[in-house]
Amino acid sequence: MASFTENHPGVVADAPAATRGFVFNHSMLRVKDPKVSLAFYSHVLGMRVLRKLDFPEMKFSLYFLAKLEEGSEVPQDVGERTQWTFRQQGILEFTHNWGTEDQPDFRYHDGNAQPQGFGxxxxxxxxxxxxxxxxxxxxxxxxxxxxxxxxxxxxxxxxxxxxxxxxxxxxxxxxxxx
The missing domain is CATH 3.10.180.10 (2,3-Dihydroxybiphenyl 1,2-Dioxygenase, domain 1)
Structure with missing residues (x-):
């Protein structure tokens, strides 16, 4: 099957050669309480955590989730799994700024309230x-x-x-x- 995309103003006819091999890897959402968010995304949507990275000096953690195909083989070695994670497509990253889960009135902008942005x-x-x-x-x-x-x-x-x-x-x- 030939490669096809729609043509619209501003779209270049051919992807620049310098972009060959680029992969859309992940989008990031900030989460108030990772325990609550991980429960929702793993139970309700069937996602799995591929890798968690902690940054104590900056007081935040990153969680990389994916909806894996049945039988997917994820490397067990932590370094190999980290590299593998950053080669995948369609990953969801959660950023948890430590302590937000203990702030009852804390919430992130959902992007749909005014002013709208992320949808x-x-x-x-x-x-x-x-x-x-x-x-x-x-x-x-x-x-x-x-x-x-x-x-x-x-x-x-x-x-x-x-x-x-x-x-x-x-x-x-x-x-x-x-």
Whole structure:
């Protein structure tokens, strides 16, 4: 299959040769309490922690999570696993600034309140109805259910820090935006 991308103003015709081998590795979210966030992302969304890095001198920790394919082989050696983690695609990084979990009124801006900025991350699921049922069983708060609003078959849930997570089923979206 030939490589294809849409052409829009500002898009260069060919990716510069200097960018060959570049991989989009991860996006970062700041989390108030890693125990709560890790429980949510591992139980509700099935993600696994690939690597945790602590920086005591700066009082923060990084957690790198991924939704691994069944049978994925992750290196056991810490150094090899760190290198492997930074070669992957679609990683989610949590940054935890130590002590925020003990501040009752502390919260991060979710990007959707004013002024808007960051919007959401997205998970594609094989069965949207089954995912919605799973989220309901786990009392996950919805921003938007699939049947609500003008964009049908798209849901938005919230994580423990209030970040929005879009939930889609790819084969329901062929007519999206047409």
């Amino acid at each position: 959401h991350i997205c998970f594609s699921v094989p069965d949207l109805a089954a995912a919605v049922k799973w989220f309901d069983e786990n009392q996950v708060p919805f921003v938007k259910r699939p049947e609500q609003g003008k964009m049908k078959d798209v849901a938005f849930i919230k994580d423990p820090d209030g970040y929005w997570i879009e939930i889609v089923q790819a084969d329901l979206l062929a007519n999206l935006g047409r």
